[in-house]
Structure formats: C-alpha cells, structure tokens
Amino acid sequence: MNILVTGCSRGVGLEICRVLLEQGHTVYGIARNYTDGFKELAIRYKDSLFFKSVDLSVPAEIHRQVFKEYVTNRIVLDGVVNNAAMAYDDIVTNLKLEKLETMYAVNVFAPMMITKYAIRNMLLHRKKGCIVHISSVSVHTGYKGLAMYASSKGALEAFSKDTAREWGELGIRSNVVVPGFMETEMSASLTQEQKDRIFRRTSMKQATSVRSVAETTVFLLSEKACSITGQNIHIDNGTI
Amino acid sequence: MEQRVLDIVNVVLENRSKTKVNNLSPDDKLRETLGFDSLDLAELTVRIEDEFGVDIFEDGLINTVGEIYSKLG
Numbered sequence: 063m064n065i066l067v068t069g070c071s072r073g074v075g076l077e078i079c080r081v082l083l084e085q086g087h088t089v090y091g092i093a094r095n096y097t098d099g100f101k102e103l104a105i106r107y108k109d110s111l112f113f114k115s116v117d118l119s120v121p122a123e124i125h126r127q128v129f130k131e132y133v134t135n136r137i138v139l140d141g142v143v144n145n146a147a148m149a150y151d152d153i154v155t156n157l158k159l160e161k162l163e164t165m166y167a168v169n170v171f172a173p174m175m176i177t178k179y180a181i182r183n184m185l186l187h188r189k190k191g192c193i194v195h196i197s198s199v200s201v202h203t204g205y206k207g208l209a210m211y212a213s214s215k216g217a218l219e220a221f222s223k224d225t226a227r228e229w230g231e232l233g234i235r236s237n238v239v240v241p242g243f244m245e246t247e248m249s250a251s252l253t254q255e256q257k258d259r260i261f262r263r264t265s266m267k268q269a270t271s272v273r274s275v276a277e278t279t280v281f282l283l284s285e286k287a288c289s290i291t292g293q294n295i296h297i298d299n300g301t302i
Numbered sequence: 303m304e305q306r307v308l309d310i311v312n313v314v315l316e317n318r319s320k321t322k323v324n325n326l327s328p329d330d331k332l333r334e335t336l337g338f339d340s341l342d343l344a345e346l347t348v349r350i351e352d353e354f355g356v357d358i359f360e361d362g363l364i365n366t367v368g369e370i371y372s373k374l375g
Contacts (some may be wrong), residue, residue, distance in 0.1 A: 181344075185348045
C-alpha cells in the first residue's frame, strides 16, 4: 500500500510508519522536522520511505505542497493517516483566540484538506482507500485543561463519521483511532504525578502502548478491516 | 478539448454503470440530461483537473456542459 502519514517524525506517527514499513508498505511522511528517529527508519527503508517538511498550520498550502509537489496524481494512494496535531493545554478562562486558531488549523482544517485531496486521488484511480484520523481519549473522558484540544479532536471524529457515510458507496472508508494517554512528547509536559493520576483512571492502570495504537491504525488501513467504517476505535487501556 | 470532455464524461458514466452518450451539447445539463449525481460530479471534476489542470468547481457550481467548455477554454 501507499500511505500518507502526517506527523511522521515522532511519537505515534513514527511508530505507524515503522509498522507500515515492516509490513512492506510505502510511506509518504509529512512533518515539520526531520528527527533522528525518522532518519533511522529512512536509512533502513530508503526505497519505501519518503519525507517532506510541511507546516500544516497553513492549510491553504496543502494542495500545492502536498498534492501537487509530493503525493501527486501519479501516485496511487491507498490510505491516509491524519496524525499530526498540536496540544493546547490551558483552562478555558485563559483561552487565547490566536492559539486556538493555530491549533484548529493543524488539528482540524489540515486533516480536512488532506482528506479532500486524498479522496480525489482515490476517485481518479478508482481506489477503495482508507482514511484514519488519530483522536484522543479526552474527547470522551474529561480532563482539566484539555477542553480546547479535545474540542478539535471531537470535530475530527464528527468529520470522519460523515465522510464514511458520504463515500462508503465507492468503498472509501474513514475511521478514527482514539488513543489513551501515551508516553510521547505530546504528554511530556505533564508531571509524573499528573500522569499517574491519568493512568489510575484506566482499567489497566498504565500508559497506552504506542505500538498497540500503531498496529491498530495499520490494521484499519488494511484489507482485513474492509467492513469497518465510520467507527471510533478506542485504544486506551480501558478508560471506561 | 470537446472530444476529451466527451471521453471523460463517458469514463465516469461507465464507471457508475450508466449509459454512455455519443455526443455532448453545450446546453446539456450535468444532472438532468446526463444523470450525474454529486459523487459522479466529483469524479468528473477530478478527471478533468488531472487532464486540464483546472478545478471546474473551484469557484461555484457548474450546471451545464457549456460551462465546463468555458472554464477550459
């Protein structure tokens, strides 16, 4: 499969790339920065891993930068993983509009524009492709300080469900992976005590496995998941 | 150009198991005359853009074949 992965340079995005590459797929990665972790993969999979630096906080540039100059119509796209996201952690009374707008550009508008052009690629090639969005458990379980961030992920979940309904008759699927708290740079600003408190809320009392999130994402992209669309798949150690 | 548009229209009709047409008139309506639904129109847009580099729906709805010709002209 040819898969476009955003936010490919670290955390769960990097792990999704790793699982895809291990299974012999080709990955078109997008991120702002080229990291050491990504470089390691790029050396090992030099023929099947590609990278382009794109700033997804400017969604108007996505058409040109991603789909005209990188994943063009000559590439048959099998799937997309909209993983790139930024956190905006504060209480609601401190909300800053400018920060909110930047976060929505990256977390909502960019994945929507990428979905638009990915579906266009799939239409051109009559491909029964698959879109996977990476959300967050904070959409479903409240956390102090995450109202703004969770709202952006909630928007993405709604977008996915309706995309699934709209394009299902052409075999194009859309699903959401909903991870619990993982030990990634995204949650690096939390203290150990804050993390422990979050983990105690889960059935399994620990951080969500990044590998499990990545494996599930790749499963959803695969033919094995051909009857799964419009779903939110929770991988959160049982945050119930 | 008009022949290429006819070919593309027929590719879309064929892909959706609809009856192909022998010719197009500028007055033909995409929905009423050709029987395109919104997903057919999406595929038509994508195929025309791939061939001509023009997104015919970029600034509003297109209703007739003649409007496509003028976008591409």
